Amino acid sequence: MSRKPLIAGNWKMNTTPQEGAELARGLRSLLLDGPAVDVAVFPPFLGIASVVDTLKATDIVVGGQDLHAQTGGAYTGNISGPMLKAAGCGMALVGHSERRAYEKESGEMLAAKVRAALAAGLTPIFCCGETLEQRDAGQALDVVRQQLAEGIGALTGTELQRVVIAYEPVWAIGTGRVASPEQAQEVHAAIRAWVGLNWDAGAARAMRILYGGSVKPANVRGIMSEPDIDGALVGGASLKADSFAAIVRYQESA
Ligand code: 13P
Numbered sequence: 001m002s003r004k005p006l007i008a009g010n011w012k013m014n015t016t017p018q019e020g021a022e023l024a025r026g027l028r029s030l031l032l033d034g035p036a037v038d039v040a041v042f043p044p045f046l047g048i049a050s051v052v053d054t055l056k057a058t059d060i061v062v063g064g065q066d067l068h069a070q071t072g073g074a075y076t077g078n079i080s081g082p083m084l085k086a087a088g089c090g091m092a093l094v095g096h097s098e099r100r101a102y103e104k105e106s107g108e109m110l111a112a113k114v115r116a117a118l119a120a121g122l123t124p125i126f127c128c129g130e131t132l133e134q135r136d137a138g139q140a141l142d143v144v145r146q147q148l149a150e151g152i153g154a155l156t157g158t159e160l161q162r163v164v165i166a167y168e169p170v171w172a173i174g175t176g177r178v179a180s181p182e183q184a185q186e187v188h189a190a191i192r193a194w195v196g197l198n199w200d201a202g203a204a205r206a207m208r209i210l211y212g213g214s215v216k217p218a219n220v221r222g223i224m225s226e227p228d229i230d231g232a233l234v235g236g237a238s239l240k241a242d243s244f245a246a247i248v249r250y251q252e253s254a
Contacts, residue, residue: 026241
């Protein structure tokens with residue numbers, strides 16, 4: 001079976017609402033003909049409204065970079081799944097390594113956020129990945145499997161069908177040090193095998209697993225040529241319309 005690739009741009013804490021709309025206008029015109037892959041962008045919360053408006057006539061999905069586990073209430077500074085949905089979002093990132101590291105998000109909290117995203121009708125992109133120390137200690141696969149078990153391990157098969165996994169080795173994020181296609185493939189294959197073991201072969205075959213970490217126009221083809229890599233979660237290179245559009249069009253470059 002073939003899994004439709006998904007190329008997603010995580011803008012992180014970059015772009016004002018005006019700059020986000022400008023970037024979205026650039027993408028709209030560069031991707032006018034409807035690319036062969038699914039495309040999503042994750043602006044900061046404040047930019048979601050203007051980006052949703054700019055992209056409303058396109059197939060580009062807009063998502064939140066995070067969401068709170070509760071639907072509403074006394075949680076100052078937070079944004080809920082229903083709010084994202086009402087603003088026009090279709091997806092939400094959960095468990096990005098920057099939130100695990102800087103906001104101290106625990107596995108238990110991330111499991112609740114995955115459920116909150118599903119309950120709000122959003123597709124969660126569940127992020128996992130090891131640090132350099134963990135890789136050097138030979139723990140990469142164990143760390144990733146542990147993160148997955150904590151975050152999505154208790155989902156039913158039906159719930160799991162609505163989840164996307166992103167493998168983002170921490171040492172490759174924002175460092176210019178991309179994982180080799182073989183390194184990424186090894187972990188992606190292990191993730192797919194883990195899904196097969198915990199649910200079934202059909203769930204494993206259907207699961208979309210994205211790679212993230214220093215993806216650029218120059219390296220995306222190599223990464224996407226691996227059998228278990230179904231897309232990319234792009235940080236820095238998603239902040240310029242031309243480089244993100246070139247990544248989206250990786251199949252067209254010679
Ligand atoms: P970079 O592409 O800037 O390395 O960021 C990757 C990332 O963290 C996407 O979520």
